[in-house]
Amino acid sequence: xxxxxxxxxxxxxxxxxxxxxxxxxxxxxxxxxxxxxxxxxxxxxxxxxxxxxxxxxxxxxxxxxxxxxxxxxxxxxxxxxxxxxxxxxxxxxxxxxxxxxxxxxxxxxxxxxxxxxxxxxxxxxxxxxxxxxxxxxxxxxxxxxxxxxxxxxxxxxxxxxxxxxxxxxxxxxxxxxxxxxxxxxxxxxxxxxxxxxxxxxxxxxxxxxxxxxxxxxxxxxxxxxxxxxxxxxxxxxxxxxxxxxxxxxxxxxxxxxxxxxxxxxxxxxxxxxxxxxxxxxxxxxxxxxxxxxxxxxx
Amino acid sequence: xxxxxxxxxxxxxxxxxxxxxxxxxxxxxxxxxxxxxxxxxxxxxxxxxxxxxxxxxxxxxxxxxxxxxxxxxxxxxxxxxxxxxxxxxxxxxxxxxxxxxxxxxxxxxxxxxxxxxxxxxxxxxxxxxxxxxxxxxxxxxxxxxxxxxxxxxxxxxxxxxxxxxxxxxxxxxxxxxxxxxxxxxxxxxxxxxxxxxxxxxxxxxxxxxxxxxxxxxxxxxxxxxxxxxxxxxxxxxxxxxxxxxxxxxxxxxxxxxxxxxxxxxxxxxxxxxxxxxxxxxxxxxxxxxxxxxxxxxxxxxxxxxxxxxxxxxxxxxxxxxxxxxxxxxxxxxxxxxxxxxxxxxxxxxxxxxxxxxxxxxxxxxxxxxxxxxxxxxxxxxxxxxxxxxxxxxxxxxxxxxxxxxxxxxxxxxxxxxxxxxxxxxxxxxxxxxxxxxxxxxxxxxx
Numbered sequence: 204x205x206x207x208x209x210x211x212x213x214x215x216x217x218x219x220x221x222x223x224x225x226x227x228x229x230x231x232x233x234x235x236x237x238x239x240x241x242x243x244x245x246x247x248x249x250x251x252x253x254x255x256x257x258x259x260x261x262x263x264x265x266x267x268x269x270x271x272x273x274x275x276x277x278x279x280x281x282x283x284x285x286x287x288x289x290x291x292x293x294x295x296x297x298x299x300x301x302x303x304x305x306x307x308x309x310x311x312x313x314x315x316x317x318x319x320x321x322x323x324x325x326x327x328x329x330x331x332x333x334x335x336x337x338x339x340x341x342x343x344x345x346x347x348x349x350x351x352x353x354x355x356x357x358x359x360x361x362x363x364x365x366x367x368x369x370x371x372x373x374x375x376x377x378x379x380x381x382x383x384x385x386x387x388x389x390x391x392x393x394x395x396x397x398x399x400x401x402x403x404x405x406x407x408x409x410x411x412x413x414x415x416x417x418x419x420x421x422x423x424x425x426x427x428x429x430x431x432x433x434x435x436x437x438x439x440x441x442x443x444x445x446x447x448x449x450x451x452x453x454x455x456x457x458x459x460x461x462x463x464x465x466x467x468x469x470x471x472x473x474x475x476x477x478x479x480x481x482x483x484x485x486x487x488x489x490x491x492x493x494x495x496x497x498x499x500x501x
Numbered sequence: 502x503x504x505x506x507x508x509x510x511x512x513x514x515x516x517x518x519x520x521x522x523x524x525x526x527x528x529x530x531x532x533x534x535x536x537x538x539x540x541x542x543x544x545x546x547x548x549x550x551x552x553x554x555x556x557x558x559x560x561x562x563x564x565x566x567x568x569x570x571x572x573x574x575x576x577x578x579x580x581x582x583x584x585x586x587x588x589x590x591x592x593x594x595x596x597x598x599x600x601x602x603x604x605x606x607x608x609x610x611x612x613x614x615x616x617x618x619x620x621x622x623x624x625x626x627x628x629x630x631x632x633x634x635x636x637x638x639x640x641x642x643x644x645x646x647x648x649x650x651x652x653x654x655x656x657x658x659x660x661x662x663x664x665x666x667x668x669x670x671x672x673x674x675x676x677x678x679x680x681x682x683x684x685x686x687x688x689x690x691x692x693x694x695x696x697x698x699x700x701x702x703x704x705x706x707x708x709x710x711x712x713x714x715x716x717x718x719x720x721x722x723x724x725x726x727x728x729x730x731x732x733x734x735x736x737x738x739x740x741x742x743x744x745x746x747x748x749x750x751x752x753x754x755x756x757x758x759x760x761x762x763x764x765x766x767x768x769x770x771x772x773x774x775x776x777x778x779x780x781x782x783x784x785x786x787x788x789x790x791x792x793x794x795x796x797x798x799x800x801x802x803x804x805x806x807x808x809x810x811x812x813x814x815x816x817x818x819x820x821x822x823x824x825x826x827x828x829x830x831x832x833x834x835x836x837x838x839x840x841x842x843x844x845x846x847x848x849x850x851x852x853x854x855x856x857x858x859x860x861x862x863x864x865x866x867x868x869x870x871x872x873x874x875x876x877x878x879x880x881x882x883x884x885x886x887x888x889x890x891x892x893x894x895x896x897x898x899x900x901x902x903x904x905x906x907x908x909x910x911x912x913x914x915x916x917x918x919x920x921x922x923x924x925x926x927x928x929x930x931x932x933x934x935x936x937x938x939x940x941x942x943x944x945x946x947x
């Protein structure tokens with residue numbers, strides 16, 4: 204009986220002693236962490252994609268709490284809604300950033316850009332571009348092996364088997380920029396999403412001279428400067444035989460797109476061009492019609 | 502037991518189909534395209550313009566810095582363009598295109614066959630001549646030779662090793678040079694010895710070239726200090742570090758250059774070019790190229806002017822066979838598939854291999870079964886499977902710890918892998934990534 208009693212007593216004393224030690228140690232070595240970090244982290248999407256520039260959501264939450272001016276911090280996944288909520292909670296001015304989306308700047312589909320050889324190495328754009336120019340005559344465009352698809356955390360990009368080019372699901376794309384970093388050719392760019400998702404951009408990054416890039420691909424920019432001449436807002440610059448539309452200056456007037464002889468300028472999410480189509484049809488028409496029309500005009 | 506290197510190595514079939522074909526002078530093509538970047542280091546700066554008349558052996562681009570090399574015209578004629586043209590991999594790089602007119606040589610070049618065996622110049626003059634002649638390592642790495650001959654202060658060269666191993670299957674250009682240009686080669690070796698201030702030179706030759714071994718052994722008695730070392734056949738014995746291990750039994754430490762162990766390695770092709778540059782004033786404007794393949798009509802060794810289109814060589818050997826699936830620039834182990842057959846022969850083109858479908862197709866990759874065959878064959882003592890996995894996950898810091906930059910890209914791991922994993926493809930990527938972060942770190946530290 205006494206053995207039983209002494210055992211229980213010893214255990215109890217040991218338990219209490221350990222509790223006291225643990226309590227003292229926990230108090231002594233306690234690291235204070237702002238409880239707001241936990242709260243802010245809970246508000247963030249929790250995707251840990253790294254799109255904000257921090258390793259994960261907690262990193263951004265820590266920075267949001269620590270910095271007084273949070274205008275340089277932004278979560279592209281959560282967007283303005285989440286950022287406002289966090290800013291209100293922290294009592295700071297909410298950072299503003301226009302929503303962006305990933306844009307694939309290459310139109311060299313299987314039909315537009317004939318394959319000149321077959322690549323049989325590891326199925327990776329990075330490996331392919333480390334070895335040679337690619338399986339087409341264009342050494343700048345998309346390689347189509349889908350490194351961008353592998354890195355996307357949101358299932359927002361996929362390679363269309365018909366065209367061999369990646370396509371972005373705008374609903375899902377959070378503009379985290381993972382695909383931009385993964386692309387060895389620099390084909391993908393983050394651009395302003397634009398009002399109602401409307402955007403105009405040059406879907407080509409070939410820096411080859413016009414004649415060379417045109418030979419390699421039907422829809423390459425040949426730097427003919429027609430788009431630049433028609434643009435009233437000076438949004439188009441041409442450098443290294445390549446046109447680029449500045450999304451901050453572009454007013455979405457869409458005058459440039461029909462001018463492009465290779466149709467390298469793409470316009471997305473616009474309603475169909477009713478008037479324009481009618482005009483261009485009249486222009487294209489058959490040769491006889493055009494001859495008929497012209498004398499009347501004179 | 503004959504000499505060889507001690508770590509790893511594989512034994513692919515040597516398939517030297519053109520070993521019996523004597524070197525054939527290819528003759529002049531109609532046009533040549535001479536890239537300004539045919540070497541490791543800064544691309545040379547062009548000093549001719551469209552419309553200029555050039556002579557054979559005239560400088561058309563000058564070295565841009567110490568680790569760079571002069572480029573000479575390999576023909577006489579008119580410069581038709583100085584523009585970007587697609588190289589063997591389809592990338593557009595700057596090159597000088599020359600329309601051939603006659604064959605007028607620049608002054609001072611001795612074109613006679615007479616052997617000039619007395620070496621009268623000083624070490625400094627020799628290196629100057631080699632620099633001017635634009636000689637680079639002709640085994641394929643194309644590292645400027647004058648840089649290798651300029652021993653850094655505090656180091657001392659003890660021996661010269663001449664690489665006559667030619668461990669790449671199929672290729673026979675060095676083999677033929679050793680047989681047909683042996684006297685010139687040996688004078689070249691003596692010149693290199695003098696330039697380095699060393700007494701001892703070894704010529705390492707694998708035992709699958711018994712005729713070359715016997716031939717050179719018979720000649721070396723006339724050349725004091727030169728010794729022929731027969732080596733056991735094993736790939737990649739032609740790798741610099743492997744060859745030093747095989748011949749003199751010294752191991753070059755990780756990340757160090759061969760001079761650390763007192764050795765300088767030069768290819769037999771380079772030694773021949775050195776002879777021609779120093780004794781005959783002839784710059785590097787031509788080289789021996791093997792054109793070979795199981796279904797090639799006449800596998801051959803051609804003496805080709807630099808800049809000749811590769812397709813012309815293939816045409817001379819009977820054209821592209823019907824069952825050819827892949828054209829490889831170089832040998833089957835380290836060569837790269839050629840996506841543009843109009844690309845020119847450069848200083849580093851040792852051979853053109855036309856592979857049949859059977860040999861060219863890469864089997865579908867499966868999964869790593871951790872058999873460690875790659876570890877067993879790696880001549881650098883690396884763990885290829887591990888670096889491969891790190892590369893797939895872009896874990897570059899860890900790849901650096903596992904010495905990814907020590908990889909010599911010999912391809913033994915990919916050859917040995919039973920799962921047919923593209924090990925080298927990924928390791929090469931990791932190597933490039935690690936080198937990039939190392940460079941960035943070096944800039945930061947400054």
